[in-house]
Amino acid sequence: MEYWYLIIASLISFVGMLFHGIAGHLKYIGAINDSNLEPLTKSLSLVSWHVFTIFLFVGSAVLLYVAYNPAITLALYPVIVVNLLGALLFIFLGLGSHKALLKMPGAYLMGFTALFAYMGMS
Numbered sequence: 001m002e003y004w005y006l007i008i009a010s011l012i013s014f015v016g017m018l019f020h021g022i023a024g025h026l027k028y029i030g031a032i033n034d035s036n037l038e039p040l041t042k043s044l045s046l047v048s049w050h051v052f053t054i055f056l057f058v059g060s061a062v063l064l065y066v067a068y069n070p071a072i073t074l075a076l077y078p079v080i081v082v083n084l085l086g087a088l089l090f091i092f093l094g095l096g097s098h099k100a101l102l103k104m105p106g107a108y109l110m111g112f113t114a115l116f117a118y119m120g121m122s
Contacts (some may be wrong), residue, residue, distance in 0.1 A: 003067050005120035006076075009113050010063035013083075016109040017056035025049065056109075059083065063117055073121060080117045087111035 032045050059079045066075055090107035094100075101107070 002120045002122055005116045005122075006063050006067035009116035009120060010060045010067065012109060012113045012116065013056050013060035013063060016105070016113075017053055017060060019105075020056060021050065021053040025053075055082070059113065063113075063120075067120070076117055076121055080114050080121075083110040083114035083117070087114060 028049055029046060032042050035042075037045070059082070062075055062079050066072055087107045087110040090101050090104070090110070094102035094107065
């Protein structure tokens with residue numbers, strides 16, 4: 001197993017979590033709160049936003065844990081698959097009618113996390 005690839009993947013996910021949870025929260029939630037959406041929709045949007053923040057944190061923690069405990073390499077598979085599928089979702093929607101998604105860091109963050117985690121399994 002390649003320790004440094006797992007550390008890099010963990011750092012990508014952790015930095016993404018910080019950016020998403022702090023800067024992203026301020027920008028996105030400010031726009032949502034200023035909108036005419038129903039209060040329940042605003043609340044659900046906030047929860048949805050931070051579920052992804054939590055996902056980034058958990059992925060980072062799992063990657064770091066496996067880097068120091070190679071016996072549980074099996075735990076990398078869900079992290080890799082979820083990040084790969086998330087990156088593909090950003091790309092496919094971005095290539096369709098949601099072009100703005102290709103300008104956002106989500107596909108790149110998740111894609112590189114999946115790539116380095118996969119390389120760390122070798």
